[in-house]
Amino acid sequence: MKENETNVMSRGELxxxxxxxxxxxxxxxxxxxxxxxxxxxxxxxxxxLLLRRRFSPVQLLQVPLSFLFGWFTDLGVWLAGxxxxxxxPVRLGxxxxxxxxxxxxxxxxVVAGVIMNSGEAFVKALADTxxxxxxxxxxxxxxxxxxxxVALSLLFFHFTVQGxxxxxxxxxxxxxxxxNLILGRVRQPxxxxxxx
Numbered sequence: 001m002k003e004n005e006t007n008v009m010s011r012g013e014l015x016x017x018x019x020x021x022x023x024x025x026x027x028x029x030x031x032x033x034x035x036x037x038x039x040x041x042x043x044x045x046x047x048x049l050l051l052r053r054r055f056s057p058v059q060l061l062q063v064p065l066s067f068l069f070g071w072f073t074d075l076g077v078w079l080a081g082x083x084x085x086x087x088x089p090v091r092l093g094x095x096x097x098x099x100x101x102x103x104x105x106x107x108x109x110v111v112a113g114v115i116m117n118s119g120e121a122f123v124k125a126l127a128d129t130x131x132x133x134x135x136x137x138x139x140x141x142x143x144x145x146x147x148x149x150v151a152l153s154l155l156f157f158h159f160t161v162q163g164x165x166x167x168x169x170x171x172x173x174x175x176x177x178x179x180n181l182i183l184g185r186v187r188q189p190x191x192x193x194x195x196x
Contacts, residue, residue, distance in 0.1 A: 021163040022149045026156040033074030040066035043118035047125040054128075061115045069117050095167040096174070103178030110134055110183065111190045135180030142172035 020039050024032040044062050048055045085091055109116045116124065123141050127134040149164045156162075 022152045022156060025163055026152075031074050032077055033070035033072075036073050037066050037070035040069065040118040043122040046122050047118070050122075050125040050129050055125075059115065059121065062118045062121060065115060066118055091167070092170075095170055099171045099174050100178055102171075103175050103182055106138070106175070107179050107182040107186065108190070110179075111187050112194065133180060135176040135178075135183065137176070138179055139173060139176030142175060146172045 020035040021032060024030065024035050027035075030038075040062070044059075044066070047059065085094065106116070106120050109120065110124065115121075119141075120138070123138050124134060126132070126137050126141070130137070146164060146168055149168070150161055153160070153162045153164060
């Protein structure tokens with residue numbers, strides 16, 4: 001496997017907004033983290049449009065969080081470049097473990113009502129507006145992002161798929177499922193604890 005293909009795969013496993021990875025592969029003037037910061041700003045604007053007067057000014061704390069998220073994404077991509085994980089089962093296990101950890105963090109932030117990163121906050125705004133379950137909308141949102149990544153990849157790279165593989169699909173389909181599973185078990189006990 002070529003060096004930049006390995007780099008693409010490790011970035012693909014780290015990318016949380018899948019089509020931004022594809023954009024960063026084509027438009028290399030900005031890093032994945034920089035594209036993620038721009039995407040987060042679009043998601044914050046989307047929350048304002050969805051929630052209108054219900055958008056709380058405290059949610060603007062997502063702006064500095066977006067910068068941190070982007071910078072740490074670039075740091076994570078750089079650090080992951082040093083991991084010599086070539087065994088496929090280990091890579092798959094890391095994807096599942098990372099998806100579980102992400103789902104736990106998202107679930108805890110939903111229950112606690114703390115500032116979320118803009119991706120989850122956008123999905124929560126959709127859930128609050130539509131009355132649908134957060135985890136179900138999270139799955140739909142992630143699947144739309146994956147489909148966007150595949151479409152952009154086909155467009156940018158002469159009908160070949162870059163930066164989107166089975167790990168991306170697993171994360172997109174399973175994060176919301178794991179969130180629903182975790183929320184079903186911890187929401188009531190944690191809400192009682194937070195009210196105490």
